[in-house]
Amino acid sequence: MKTIQNIGLVIFLIGLAIFTVLPLSGTFKLEQSSFNSIIAEKNIKSEVFIQNIENNIVGKELSGMQSLSPLVKDALNNANETHVKNKEYGKKIYTSSSDMATAIGKKSGIGFIAKNKGIVWFLTFGLGIIGALMFILPNAILLGKKGIKNDGVYHGKDTNRGWIAWMVFIFLVSFYLVLYFASEYATNWTFAVDPISESLSGNPAGHWFVYGFMYCIVMSVMAVRMYIKYRHNMYQVVRTTSVLFFQIVFAFLIPEIMVRLQMPYYDFKNAFPLDYDFFFQWNLKSLLNSGGIGLFILVWGIVLTLVFVPVMVYFFGKRWYCSWVCGCGGLAETLGDPYRQHSSKSLFSWKVERWLIHGVLLFALIMTGLTLYSFFAETSTVLGIKTSSIQNLYSLLIGSIFAGVIGTGFYPIFGNRVWCRFGCPLAAYLGFVQRFKSRFRITTNGGQCISCGNCSTYCEQGIDVRSYAQKGENIVRSSCVGCGVCSAVCPRGVLKLENGPEEGRINPTEVLLGNDVDLMELVNKK
Amino acid sequence: MENIVIIGNGISGITTARHIRKLSDKKITIISAESDYFFSRTALMYVYMGHMKFEHTQPYENWFWKKNRINLVNDYVKSVDHENKELVLKKGATIPYDKLVIATGSKPNKFGWPGQDLDGVYGMYSKQDLLGIEKNAPDNKKCKRAVIVGGGLIGIEMAEMLRSREIPVTFLVREKSFWNGVLPEGESQLINEHILDHHIDLRLDTNLEEIISDKKGYAKAVRTDKGDIIDCDLVGLTAGVTPNIDFLKGSGIELGRGVKVNRYLETNIEDIYAIGDCAEQHEGIGKRRPIEAVWYTGRMMGETLAQTICDNKTKYSPGHWFNSAKFLDIEYQTYGWVNSERNLPEYEQHFHWRHTSENICITISYEKETKEFLGINTFGIRMRHEIFDRWLTEKRDLNYVLEHLKDANFDPEFYKKNENSIVSKFNSEFNTTISPKKKSWKRIFSKA
Numbered sequence: 001m002k003t004i005q006n007i008g009l010v011i012f013l014i015g016l017a018i019f020t021v022l023p024l025s026g027t028f029k030l031e032q033s034s035f036n037s038i039i040a041e042k043n044i045k046s047e048v049f050i051q052n053i054e055n056n057i058v059g060k061e062l063s064g065m066q067s068l069s070p071l072v073k074d075a076l077n078n079a080n081e082t083h084v085k086n087k088e089y090g091k092k093i094y095t096s097s098s099d100m101a102t103a104i105g106k107k108s109g110i111g112f113i114a115k116n117k118g119i120v121w122f123l124t125f126g127l128g129i130i131g132a133l134m135f136i137l138p139n140a141i142l143l144g145k146k147g148i149k150n151d152g153v154y155h156g157k158d159t160n161r162g163w164i165a166w167m168v169f170i171f172l173v174s175f176y177l178v179l180y181f182a183s184e185y186a187t188n189w190t191f192a193v194d195p196i197s198e199s200l201s202g203n204p205a206g207h208w209f210v211y212g213f214m215y216c217i218v219m220s221v222m223a224v225r226m227y228i229k230y231r232h233n234m235y236q237v238v239r240t241t242s243v244l245f246f247q248i249v250f251a252f253l254i255p256e257i258m259v260r261l262q263m264p265y266y267d268f269k270n271a272f273p274l275d276y277d278f279f280f281q282w283n284l285k286s287l288l289n290s291g292g293i294g295l296f297i298l299v300w301g302i303v304l305t306l307v308f309v310p311v312m313v314y315f316f317g318k319r320w321y322c323s324w325v326c327g328c329g330g331l332a333e334t335l336g337d338p339y340r341q342h343s344s345k346s347l348f349s350w351k352v353e354r355w356l357i358h359g360v361l362l363f364a365l366i367m368t369g370l371t372l373y374s375f376f377a378e379t380s381t382v383l384g385i386k387t388s389s390i391q392n393l394y395s396l397l398i399g400s401i402f403a404g405v406i407g408t409g410f411y412p413i414f415g416n417r418v419w420c421r422f423g424c425p426l427a428a429y430l431g432f433v434q435r436f437k438s439r440f441r442i443t444t445n446g447g448q449c450i451s452c453g454n455c456s457t458y459c460e461q462g463i464d465v466r467s468y469a470q471k472g473e474n475i476v477r478s479s480c481v482g483c484g485v486c487s488a489v490c491p492r493g494v495l496k497l498e499n500g501p502e503e504g505r506i507n508p509t510e511v512l513l514g515n516d517v518d519l520m521e522l523v524n525k526k
Numbered sequence: 527m528e529n530i531v532i533i534g535n536g537i538s539g540i541t542t543a544r545h546i547r548k549l550s551d552k553k554i555t556i557i558s559a560e561s562d563y564f565f566s567r568t569a570l571m572y573v574y575m576g577h578m579k580f581e582h583t584q585p586y587e588n589w590f591w592k593k594n595r596i597n598l599v600n601d602y603v604k605s606v607d608h609e610n611k612e613l614v615l616k617k618g619a620t621i622p623y624d625k626l627v628i629a630t631g632s633k634p635n636k637f638g639w640p641g642q643d644l645d646g647v648y649g650m651y652s653k654q655d656l657l658g659i660e661k662n663a664p665d666n667k668k669c670k671r672a673v674i675v676g677g678g679l680i681g682i683e684m685a686e687m688l689r690s691r692e693i694p695v696t697f698l699v700r701e702k703s704f705w706n707g708v709l710p711e712g713e714s715q716l717i718n719e720h721i722l723d724h725h726i727d728l729r730l731d732t733n734l735e736e737i738i739s740d741k742k743g744y745a746k747a748v749r750t751d752k753g754d755i756i757d758c759d760l761v762g763l764t765a766g767v768t769p770n771i772d773f774l775k776g777s778g779i780e781l782g783r784g785v786k787v788n789r790y791l792e793t794n795i796e797d798i799y800a801i802g803d804c805a806e807q808h809e810g811i812g813k814r815r816p817i818e819a820v821w822y823t824g825r826m827m828g829e830t831l832a833q834t835i836c837d838n839k840t841k842y843s844p845g846h847w848f849n850s851a852k853f854l855d856i857e858y859q860t861y862g863w864v865n866s867e868r869n870l871p872e873y874e875q876h877f878h879w880r881h882t883s884e885n886i887c888i889t890i891s892y893e894k895e896t897k898e899f900l901g902i903n904t905f906g907i908r909m910r911h912e913i914f915d916r917w918l919t920e921k922r923d924l925n926y927v928l929e930h931l932k933d934a935n936f937d938p939e940f941y942k943k944n945e946n947s948i949v950s951k952f953n954s955e956f957n958t959t960i961s962p963k964k965k966s967w968k969r970i971f972s973k974a
Contacts, residue, residue: 028924109863123957145723152576152692232855245746346587445936446911448850448859450821452569457582466585487938489577493853493859493908496936500967510548513911515826516843517919 001138007329007348008134015127020171022124022192023178023185027111028062034107042103046091049079057104065105072104101184106204121192125214129221136225146232147487150458158412159338162280165412171223173409180400183207200256209256215331216248222334229337235484235497239323243330251327263293269325270506273364274426276399279371280391309426310433316499317440318430319482328419332460333483336416340485343415343462350462353422353479360398361428367394367406397421417460421479431478439499441506442475442486444468446513448494455486455495469494476505528552530835531613531623533603539629541828542835547594549836555621557613559602561653562785562959563588568821570656571683575690580653581804589926606777608795625835628785628793628800628939629828632767632819635676641737646745648759650684659687662760664695669696669759673697673748675734676765677704679851682717684762685726688856696727696756698734698748700765710889712878713903717853724854733836739760756943767819769804782806784817786793791831799835801827811844813863820849847901848911856885860908861914862901864891874900877924877955879948881906886944890927897924907944908936925960928952932965 035058039050052075067247075184083091099162113120120462143149158164169424178185186207193213197205205213223244230236250269259265264286272278278301287294303403312320322329343349367390374380374387407419413457419506420427436438441464449472461479465486474485475495530546534540535558543554569583591598602616612622634649636642648655663669672688674681685695691771699709704721706714721728733751740746747757769784779922780786780794784806800806804822807816822876826844833840850859864872875894880887881936886906892899899922902914913934917927931945 058650145855150575154579155576233938234942238940257689343639355876364680412567418608443936445908447822447825447848448911450850451566451585453566453578453582453585454548454569454570455571457578470585484938491857492850493936496908496938501971504971510545511829512825513915514822514845514848515829516840517845519840519843523829523833 001142003515004138005135005142006130008136009204010131011127011446012131012135015124015129015131018421019124019128019189022113022120022188023064024064024115026064026188028065028068028105028108029060029110030058030104030108032058035104038103038107038384042093042095042100044093046079046083046093048082048091049075049093052078053104061110065101065185065187066171068108069098069101069182072101072184076100097503098182098184102207103185105184105187106206109187110526111523114191117191117194120188121195124189124192125217130243132221133224136221136228139225140228140231143228148491149229150489153338153341159341161342161413168412169409172411174396175403176400176409179207179211180404184323186210197256200253201259203259212252212256215327216252219244219247219330219334222337226334226337230488231508232490233484236488239484240333242324243326243333247327247330250325264290264297266297267327268297270327271309272323273361273368273429274326274328274424275301276364276367276394276425277391279368279375281371281375281380309430313430313433314438317438317480317482317497318427318434319440319480319484319497321430322420322427322481323483328403328424329417329481332411332416332420336408336411336460340415340460341415341457342413343417343421343460345456345459345462345464349435353462355432356422357424357428357431357479360402360423363394363398364425367391378485398425415460415462417481419463420481421461426456427479427481435476435482439500439502439505440482441498441500443496443498443500444472444474444479445492445494445496447472448492450492452491454489454491458485458489460485465495472507472509474505475505481525529622529624530554530627531621531625532556532627532629533613534629534631534802534804535561535564536567536629536631536802536824537564538631538824538828539627542627542629542708542801542832543596544594545832546835547596549832549838550879552801552836553597555597555599555623557599557601557603557615557621559600559616562598562600564593565653567651568630570653571687573651574656574660600895603773604780605773606798608778608798610708611641611797620708624797626798627831627835628771628779628798628804629824629895630770630773631824632803633770634680634763635768637765639734639737641739641745642763643774644761645740645743645746646759647737647763647764648766650680650687659760659762661687663691663693665691668691670947671696671756671758672760672762673756673758674762674764675748676763677701677730678764678766679705680767681764682721682853683764684764685721686724688760688762689724689726693760694725694727696729696758697721698732698750699730700733700873701898702731704728704730706866707868708866709903710876710878712880713887713889713905716880716885716887716905719858720854720856767803769806769817771804782816786815789843790834790839791827792834792840799831801831811842812847814844814847815831822849846915848915856905857908858903858905859909860901860903861909861911862891862918863898864889864901864903877952879951880942881944881947888948890924892924898922899924899927902927908938910934910936910970924956925958926960929960929963931947932962933970 056071080092154160189210190205190207193205193210197203197209223240226240227237246269251267255265255267277283287298313421323333370382370387370390373382402423403419410418449469451470453464453466455464459465459483463477463480465475483496487497509524511520530552532543535556539556543556546552546554554848563584565583566585572578573580602613604616606613612620614620634651648658663672673696674684674717675698686696688695703714703718734748735751736749737745738747738968745761747755749755749760771781771785774781779798784804785793785800787793787800787805791801793800803819810816830840830842846862848861873894874891877890889903899917928949945962949960953960
């Protein structure tokens, strides 16, 4: 069994290595005809740029995006400088150099990678999946009897911030940086998944398709790990199935199929303000121009946030969204599960958390307010501030850096819910409802707590669960996403997630059940 | 300002300090030589197993003590001079007190076995024990076998710890079946089977005769009363605990096995109290033993004593007995009294149910004539403390308990429920026709 795991690990690492060198591999040759179609598509009027590209790139064989990208960048900067100097603003190109290189790269791939998409897919995703499963599946036997399997979590180089964790950190951060800021280097990855994208939406894959596809693959494989690890715990099994279903069907398949049906790309479960660009002008226009379905999405998006989400939180707590439905939560609960113990439980972190997450919510609301004002007043500036620059700032700081690079990249170091705990504006909103008007709580079982600290250690949201449990108090916290792991790891059966009457949900106690009845009454009443 | 000094920073001492601080402005000092800060002793095993780091066993952050003006002293109390109301510490200082709380806990039992103090022989009680075990049994290369002596809760935890690093374990248990002085036969049998399932070499009805030393004074083998010699690199002594009170001998404080206290937790000397594992009641309260080395009772004594010290003199009156433990993968909870066959009173009878395939079982004890519910043991099912506490107070009968058993279930959501199976076995044994009632929030949260 161990041998199978080791072979699996090697296969996985080979797949990962090939995946990692892909961005710098391959050959690109831009044909004149392809370039012409890009000029038409992007409506490029700069003859300086066109000339430059035709001289330096068209017809030439370039090896690797690292050769192609700088040429595009130079050409673009050069052209724009020239036009600004000559005050030819109509000719200026507003596409970023990275996007331009992505567009050119996608159309000019030649050679092995672009020609053998199936083989490249197998050598990267295929080997990764096979290797990972060979590594994970034997645990069904190796882990022994059903029960909590946290042996050695704080001894491993991977789960205790050792060198493996730091390597994972570097890999994830780099991956997100490529995705958000240098997407041209993802071109070869997109080739590998082109056949899948074409079979779904009919279009070749872009880097966001790579991301969406990978997201589903990673979650599925790591969900297998969850099923094995928590096979004694039906709550975890059902919950994992639920997040997996919503990711694959709602976040991935339905939007792609909608594109094929000429409908707007939309994830029906992605609620504003997590879906921060829902009210952006381009989205509203696209929805309003899409007929009945567009209007339906517009109404659904508003009802989802204003009615459906809070009502569900009232009945079930925010867990129904954060750890049963949400994609960010889904990745955190599968890929991130080995790192859940790294969330800081200090009071200081809690203070930071409250400032940050509510700050982001405020930022999102202000940005959306400005956006809607601009939309209806048909102006691009409010009080001298350009709406689009606020939007761009939010997209960059919150949407890309916080949610992506930090949110997932920092899993191995700060735990798997950094984004959900410190940044997600939707979580902040649901948190208010959960804290002040909900039937959900984690019940503490009388006086049975022994203060061991397993619950706090494995709380991904950094809640010091023990500090409540050892006082006999129920846990009612806005940040709790209801993953259920505190209850699972408790060795004394003290914690239970449940939805019950609001009355008595918060139960401050000082003297715990089991002691003198009169004393309990006397002290707890005060 | 009154000066309260507490010896021992375990759950009892810390609970007392916290509650005194809630109630008053008194000066509070806690002395411990074991650790700088309070930690949860019950969690030490998880540090060795790699579930947690030591810092995770500390329920309060380090700034907590200063903020709450609780003065921590890392030292060992050599003696108590009650006439001058002061303590003499090992490092030389003396500390005066107005009121003294002795909360020094327990130490592992040693019954005079030859070799019991050799290197490589450990209890599993203190932080120092943990460090020693970590040093001598870091893996199964350095420690090729460990022998654990004593089949109680700490013994099985120590076996679980060592097995987490795949160290072969031989487990010597004096009784004919694991913990059968406490557990009824069916449950004890379930745990025997579970221990063997975990590849632990369980030797029932076996006593330790001698721990054999190598040339360097290090334990290298044990000899049992069956004549077997078992080579090993580590010996765990887990045959129960005894109050840690040697430093009080000759102090004038009345001692038995523990520090003798009355129901107000007062010793024979004014302004000196004792709580937790080290306190011994003159007579056991209810069916409780005079010394209760249990986490919960330590905490409850702390809650009570703080009232007395803060001028609300309160008798220590623990409510209905409850406890919990975990045997490897099997959680155990108990509410009320369920006695083993060994101590079974004449009036007590049992109803036992065991799952056909999983490690789940329960035993309900009841009064033979009146069918009054006396207590329940559950294995692999979590139950609500509050509900059973209430049913015990209300002196409910067996039928009521079975009928409302779903109210008491505390398992996580989506778990398979067993109440129907339990009740149907009960019906066939008792010729009743009870049908279990649906869980009712109203009943669960009603304050009777």
